[in-house]
Amino acid sequence: MGIAERKIRQKEEFRASILEAAWLQVLTDGWQSLSIRKIADAIEYSVPVIYSHFENKEAILLEFTKEGCQKLADHLQLVKDKHIEPAAQLEAIANAYWDFAFEHKEYYQLMFGLGIPACEQVNSISEMKNMTMVMMSAIKNAISVSKNKDVDFFLKYHTYLSILHGLVSIEMIQKEGKPAEHKKMILQDAISGFIQSLILK
Amino acid sequence: MGIAERKIRQKEEFRASILEAAWLQVLTDGWQSLSIRKIADAIEYSVPVIYSHFENKEAILLEFTKEGCQKLADHLQLVKDKHIEPAAQLEAIANAYWDFAFEHKEYYQLMFGLGIPACEQVNSISEMKNMTMVMMSAIKNAISVSKNKDVDFFLKYHTYLSILHGLVSIEMIQKEGKPAEHKKMILQDAISGFIQSLILK
DNA sequence: TTATATTTGCTAACAGTGTTAACTTAACCA
């Protein structure tokens, strides 16, 4: 029975082509301009076929959210594993996080900007959990070598992520004015302050 | 010639009633759900009258952005003036910023979420300048009493704002889980780290 | 092979959105 398998394969390809067309649209005109009709036009099918592959537009966005989370998670994990010292890990992750945000603006804006994921959803997206796990484990490592081991682990993780997200989102609003090195200095400044207060205190 | 004056006054009142109706809409259903037609319905006029008072929907949002910025600026200035020591000022401002964001979610989301103001616009909105001025002056004060006076002023301001915005926006995504005191601890943690690295270094 | 059932994809519509052209009516002024 190869027919059923072929059908499944074709359906999968169709689904992928929808996402591909959507992604192209996003790359050229941004998230705001993405519409079901434009996707349908691009793949040269009528609108309702898209709804037979995705429940609604949000489901398509969710797909990209997952993709982005997993990409970031993998990237952070890779970078983290290059270092043994917790402080170096936190610094490397911060740099990688920053780079990802600006190299993949579209993903980042969806993940932390448009999506506005409700907490329930955040916990249900396993790819997002993967991402936070990498950061959390680095924080854990840092606390384990810290002089004061009684610090609130979750609080520190939260602070770490907030600093990163704050820096990125404020920088993203600004149009590209300052050179890249200067931007990185801001990141360096904030993160080194955080790491010092975490480990040396 | 009181007629012309009355007309101007009436036009002003009309404009205000549009904003009032819009604000009510936002308070009940959020920014995403605000529409010109709903405003028109609320003030019991037809749609085009709104366009004779505002160029477009964005102009209405801009009005609220300005309002929010000025409210925040005033609030921060008030709080700042209660302290003389720069470190205390920075801490108080951070607390006030945080409180404002959650007490006036609608304003904050517009100012730093939806608006996505281009840099040109940001510089042209005087109310936004007022707001940044308060924070910048507090940073300046802090540097003047710091041991190392050669730190990059703009870099430090940027870091300060980023930490605040990051904390707030990450917290806003989460649904109200943790109690308010715990949230404030995160703020306290991050800001105290920043202040120490700014002044005591 | 033919008849039935199912899947596939389409058109067309519904209920919204921002925005504007064209028209009517009311208010004003000479």
Place this chain on the structure above:
DNA sequence: TGGTTAAGTTAACACTGTTAGCAAATATAA
């Protein structure tokens, strides 16, 4: 009172997400 301007209306345009209903192609069963 007649002519001009301003105010406010209806109705449309061009979009958006979403779905009901129908036609054609395909697969299954007799």
